[in-house]
Amino acid sequence: MSTTVDRCRSGQGRRGSEALDVREREIRDEQRHLDAVYRRLTEKIHEAEYLMADAARRVQVGTPGALAERDAQVFRAGLHLSRLNNEFEDFLFGRIDLLAGKDGERGPDGATTSVEPADDAVTETPGGDPTAEIAETLHIGRLGVLDADYVPLVIDWRAPAAAPFYRATPVAPGRVVRRRVIRSKGRQVLGVEDDLLRPELRVLSEGHELPVVGDGALMAALGRARGHRMTDIVASIQAEQDEVIRAPAVSVTEVTGGPGTGKTAVALHRAAYLLYQDRRRYAGGILVVSPTPLLVSYTEGVLPSLGEEGQVAIRALGDLVEGASADSYDDQAVARVKGSAAMARVLQRAARGVLESARAPGRLRVVAFGRRVELDGEALSRVRQQALGGTAPVNLLRPRARRLLLDALWRASGAARRYEDPGMAEEAREAFTDDIGAEDAFIDFLDAWWPEVTPLQVLAAMSDEQRLGRWARRVLRPREIRQVARSLRRITPAGAGLSAHDVALLDELRVLLGTPARPARPREADPLDQLTGLQELTTYAERRSARRETPEREGERVDYAHIIVDEAQDLTPMQWRMVGRRGRSATWTVVGDPAQSSWPAPDEAAAERDAALRGRARRRFELTVNYRNPAEIARVADRVLQRAVPGARPPRAVRETGVAPRFTTVPAPEALPGAVRAEAERLLAEVEGTVGVVVAMGRRAEAARWLAAPAGAGAGEALGRLVVLGSLEVKGLEYDATLVVAPGEIAGESPSGHRVLYVALTRATQRLTVLSTPADEPGPDGVPEPLRAP
Numbered sequence: 183m184s185t186t187v188d189r190c191r192s193g194q195g196r197r198g199s200e201a202l203d204v205r206e207r208e209i210r211d212e213q214r215h216l217d218a219v220y221r222r223l224t225e226k227i228h229e230a231e232y233l234m235a236d237a238a239r240r241v242q243v244g245t246p247g248a249l250a251e252r253d254a255q256v257f258r259a260g261l262h263l264s265r266l267n268n269e270f271e272d273f274l275f276g277r278i279d280l281l282a283g284k285d286g287e288r289g290p291d292g293a294t295t296s297v298e299p300a301d302d303a304v305t306e307t308p309g310g311d312p313t314a315e316i317a318e319t320l321h322i323g324r325l326g327v328l329d330a331d332y333v334p335l336v337i338d339w340r341a342p343a344a345a346p347f348y349r350a351t352p353v354a355p356g357r358v359v360r361r362r363v364i365r366s367k368g369r370q371v372l373g374v375e376d377d378l379l380r381p382e383l384r385v386l387s388e389g390h391e392l393p394v395v396g397d398g399a400l401m402a403a404l405g406r407a408r409g410h411r412m413t414d415i416v417a418s419i420q421a422e423q424d425e426v427i428r429a430p431a432v433s434v435t436e437v438t439g440g441p442g443t444g445k446t447a448v449a450l451h452r453a454a455y456l457l458y459q460d461r462r463r464y465a466g467g468i469l470v471v472s473p474t475p476l477l478v479s480y481t482e483g484v485l486p487s488l489g490e491e492g493q494v495a496i497r498a499l500g501d502l503v504e505g506a507s508a509d510s511y512d513d514q515a516v517a518r519v520k521g522s523a524a525m526a527r528v529l530q531r532a533a534r535g536v537l538e539s540a541r542a543p544g545r546l547r548v549v550a551f552g553r554r555v556e557l558d559g560e561a562l563s564r565v566r567q568q569a570l571g572g573t574a575p576v577n578l579l580r581p582r583a584r585r586l587l588l589d590a591l592w593r594a595s596g597a598a599r600r601y602e603d604p605g606m607a608e609e610a611r612e613a614f615t616d617d618i619g620a621e622d623a624f625i626d627f628l629d630a631w632w633p634e635v636t637p638l639q640v641l642a643a644m645s646d647e648q649r650l651g652r653w654a655r656r657v658l659r660p661r662e663i664r665q666v667a668r669s670l671r672r673i674t675p676a677g678a679g680l681s682a683h684d685v686a687l688l689d690e691l692r693v694l695l696g697t698p699a700r701p702a703r704p705r706e707a708d709p710l711d712q713l714t715g716l717q718e719l720t721t722y723a724e725r726r727s728a729r730r731e732t733p734e735r736e737g738e739r740v741d742y743a744h745i746i747v748d749e750a751q752d753l754t755p756m757q758w759r760m761v762g763r764r765g766r767s768a769t770w771t772v773v774g775d776p777a778q779s780s781w782p783a784p785d786e787a788a789a790e791r792d793a794a795l796r797g798r799a800r801r802r803f804e805l806t807v808n809y810r811n812p813a814e815i816a817r818v819a820d821r822v823l824q825r826a827v828p829g830a831r832p833p834r835a836v837r838e839t840g841v842a843p844r845f846t847t848v849p850a851p852e853a854l855p856g857a858v859r860a861e862a863e864r865l866l867a868e869v870e871g872t873v874g875v876v877v878a879m880g881r882r883a884e885a886a887r888w889l890a891a892p893a894g895a896g897a898g899e900a901l902g903r904l905v906v907l908g909s910l911e912v913k914g915l916e917y918d919a920t921l922v923v924a925p926g927e928i929a930g931e932s933p934s935g936h937r938v939l940y941v942a943l944t945r946a947t948q949r950l951t952v953l954s955t956p957a958d959e960p961g962p963d964g965v966p967e968p969l970r971a972p
């Protein structure tokens with residue numbers, strides 16, 4: 183049996199001090215390795231700098247071949263340099279000690295690729311423990327580093343040889359005997375935590391017994407205090423998560439799993455993995471769609487910490503359309519209408535009908551052949567209807583409308599009758615078209631009568647209830663029309679006041695209206711140029727981005743190579759249409775949890791989701807372990823889950839904290855502000871990290887005021903850890919402690935209210951307090967009605 187030191191953490195007596203010695207020794211060993219890694223990294227940085235300088239010198243060599251080569255060299259070296267220069271919190275974080283492998287070959291990273299141990303890797307001795315010798319040791323880190331002899335010093339966590347670090351379990355250990363998580367900060371090793379995967383073996387490493395230190399890293403990672411930014415999980419990815427991260431990017435990868443199962447974390451690590459696998463294919467082309475800007479800012483640090491910056495776009499649903507940014511919320515009833523697929527019909531009519539509201543003179547008058555020629559309102563309306571025939575985008579129909587207007591004027595002039603010779607008639611007509619078409623009066627009229635319409639102008643036109651009523655006839659009910667028109671009135675001409683649902687409407691309108699061709703945009707500064715000072719030559723990245731820009735100029739969206747949709751259960755049909763436009767030829771990763779859906783019409787959304795994914799084959803994965811909530815909190819949340827989705831299977835919580843959720847009540851609603859403050863302060867005192875106060879959406883502003891100035895010493899510091907959010911805003915987020923206020927209100931706010939409440943109850947990593955008013959019908963134990971077992 184291997185020496186299992188440090189499992190007893192008392193540190194007393196001989197065994198305790200032995201354990202400390204072993205731990206110190208192991209940390210020193212890892213420090214030596216990390217020093218070697220940093221020495222090699224420094225050499226690599228110098229190498230990359232030399233390559234950049236060399237490429238810069240080659241500017242003088244003017245042949246296209248040499249330039250292309252220089253270009254590629256600069257690009258590669260620049261990328262390499264910026265990744266090497268990235269100051270990682272913990273560059274090196276893992277190690278596996280492996281038995282000799284069966285049928286293995288050396289991969290490009292210098293490690294053997296065999297998964298299973300060789301038949302003779304373990305020696306059976308009669309009467310003694312089976313014995314084995316460590317044949318290979320691999321260190322795992324954020325980037326791969328080879329020494330000067332091509333021996334791996336660090337294996338990139340995404341390389342195939344690193345997979346056993348994540349996949350090995352005591353049930354299926356493969357070649358892995360010991361898995362070690364190394365805690366380091368910058369260039370210093372702080373600690374090591376080991377998992378022994380073959381406890382039945384006596385394992386030798388260079389003649390000594392293999393020591394095992396610590397209690398495993400996962401629990402340490404899960405118990406740590408949370409800040410306002412998500413951290414990566416690269417050192418403790420679990421086997422079922424690793425399968426998703428490394429799944430081949432064919433067609434659609436669908437991932438479901440309950441709250442806290444790591445769906446968001448896995449989705450982001452997958453983006454980094456895909457870039458590692460095929461950088462050329464994915465560079466600049468991965469889009470991560472997140473439900474809210476809060477979740478974007480919570481998660482956007484994860485990819486840079488994995489060494490991937492700038493190549494993945496993380497966008498909130500309300501920020502997907504260039505030039506628009508959602509800053510308002512819709513009532514649930516209005517959101518339900520704006521998100522529904524029926525809106526596509528309404529927008530189609532609005533895009534074509536909006537020209538009726540253009541401020542143009544009621545008649546068109548020109549002078550031709552010395553006479554006045556005129557088209558009256560009825561004639562103009564006929565021309566417009568004719569021009570609008572078909573489905574082409576309205577802004578692209580202006581040339582057609584111009585031609586039809588000139589046709590109508592020619593006919594109204596009666597000039598055709600004066601020519602018997604068709605050739606002459608044709609000539610006269612051409613002259614007429616040229617002359618009239620160039621006249622200021624005609625051009626001014628056309629500008630007013632068929633202006634270029636923007637999506638925002640159509641939304642503004644839809645805020646007129648009567649007009650919207652015409653466009654939404656037999657599609658929306660009168661009440662819905664009234665609600666939608668009223669909500670659109672808050673949008674300013676500059677686009678302030680948009681909700682995330684409005685942005686999906688804008689995107690639809692962009693397609694329906696089209697964007698007339700414009701001169702190419704001036705080239706944006708390329709970061710590589712700044713690095714090299716070579717601005718006159720094109721780079722590979724620039725040519726790529728130029729290719730990507732072309733469709734945009736034609737009024738289409740950029741097409742991404744891969745799209746990751748987080749919290750996919752919440753996308754409305756209109757949002758699926760918007761996201762689908764960005765991935766016409768993409769592969770997809772779609773993660774979500776139907777039990778957390780706040781969208782009340784799942785079937786309708788499923789149809790648009792299928793359309794967005796274009797019937798591509800799907801590979802499904804389920805994550806089953808809840809890494810966020812302690813079991814005590816998960817059990818309470820599960821009661822609400824059973825009401826929201828009877829019979830649903832919750833994920834298994836892996837931790838117990840010994841602290842039950844706290845249920846407390848106020849005797850009357852007036853007591854709520856004081857009680858919220860008191861409970862929030864209590865939680866702030868109990869945890870080191872963040873505290874989230876969750877209220878019904880309708881109470882957000884009020885609750886923020888209650889907590890604006892907490893009493894007591896240290897309030898300023900505490901405030902920084904305290905966040906007040908509406909129930910729909912907490913999607914995907916987490917806090918050390920959560921205070922859920924008036925759960926009945928949250929559940930009662932929409933038809934999907936119990937699912938929303940389930941989300942609110944599953945945000946805490948350590949403590950949960952539920953504060954009820956009499957309306958929540960709390961029992962004698964303070965447990966409110968929505969949280970009692972169904």
Ligand SMILES: Nc1ncnc2c1ncn2[C@@H]1O[C@H](COP(=O)(O)OP(=O)(O)OP(=O)(O)O)[C@@H](O)[C@H]1O
Nearest residue numbers: 403415418419420441442443444445446447809914
């Ligand atoms: N393997 C892991 N090691 C350490 N921490 C993990 C691991 N997997 C998940 N976590 C942590 O668990 C928490 C929940 O993860 P995440 O937010 O990705 O879950 P989710 O499934 O997206 O949850 P929700 O559905 O509620 O949004 C995060 O703090 C994450 O860092």
